[in-house]
Amino acid sequence: MGSEADYKFFTARRPNRRLARWVNGYLAQDCYSVRPILRRVAAVNYPVIVIDLDPAVRRRVPGSVVPAAVSPVSGLIDRPQAHAAIGRERCVIVELTPLGARALFGRPLDVLANTSVGLADLLGRRADLLAEQLWEARSWPERFRVLDFWLSRWMPAGPPLPPEVQAAWQLMTQAAGRVKIGDLADQVGWTRQHLNFRFRREIGLSPKTVGRIIRLHRAIDLVSGPEPARWCEVAAACGYADQPHLNRDFRALLGCNPTELLRFDDAEREIYVGFDAPFLA
Incomplete structure (x- = not known):
């Protein structure tokens, strides 16, 4: 207030x-x-x-x-x-x-x-x-x-969404974004190229981009709870190769780095x- x-x-x-x-x-x-x-x-x-x-x-x-x-x-x-x-x-x-x-x-x-x-x-x-x-x-x-x-x-x-797109979406969310697009295509019975085309048209973004965003929000969940995990643990749990990769996705998808997120207590932001x-x- x-x-x-x-x-x-x-x-x-x-x-x-x-x-x-x-x-x-x-x-x-x-x-x-x-x-x-x-x-x-x-x-x-x-x-x-x-x-x-x-x-x-x-x-x-x-x-x-x-x-x-x-x-x-x-x-x-x-x-x-x-x-x-x-x-x-x-x-x-x-x-x-x-x-x-x-x-x-x-x-x-x-x-x-x-x-x-x-x-x-x-x-x-x-x-x-x-x-x-x-x-x-x-x-x-x-x-x-x-x-x-x-x-x-x-x-x-x-x-409805096409059933293959709906299935791909559910598989990605259940895996917290940690799924290869080729494996996803195999599971829904489409080629990788066709999955990319139909998914982008129906959902609005490519499967790869959706996976990145899911991982970002998983990382936010892990650090915004009552017992936040350490950043190195967050990076590993969310499928990032290392913490610098996590930092890059934070800046690209959130507009700030992980440390800035936790200090974001300005009354005007x-x-x-x-x-x-x-x-x-």
Whole structure:
């Protein structure tokens, strides 16, 4: 908490278990700052929807994607992004799985990779309906129930991922990114070239890049818990040849080195690293 004029409120919840295949989690955010807050977003393997409940001011940071003006949606991203937020931000963040994004938006995810699109551009009238009911809800638990209600109706009726792509995704996540692309192709019955082409089209990034991002987030998990591992142990556990390789991926995918991540306690800076550890600030 900064000055009396500043405040931050976050609360997270898992979706209804019926939505587990499609949605990772919900995060409610209500923040106000009289000074700009630099908000970094790590490279992530999951599409993210930000549903604004009030108009928000998000300013582009050089080198990053321009956020959509209202309720931005981003696909998978393979590089750190950033924007400056000022004033009040009251929104609900929905972290989807690729299967969920394919079902909800009805299109391959390559069109969303490394970009930001307004939710209304993807869902049309459904986006207005959702935002209106979330705004009218009286509490955050009620807003989470609104999301459960509509997403459980829309997603099961949407198109699935190709089964080979879905299988490859599951194998990669189960192996924490430590799987060779050739072995992955053999297991789903495709050539390596065909797997790369179809995976990139349907998911938005190549299997190799997705594996790097999975390993990065595994490393973040290992050092952000109550008993953090040593960096040399983290590098070995996540499949890095040595700590310098780990450092390079941190800089490329997170925008800072491992030591800086743990010192990231400036009140005017935050890093979003995903639902399980949403903001490091």
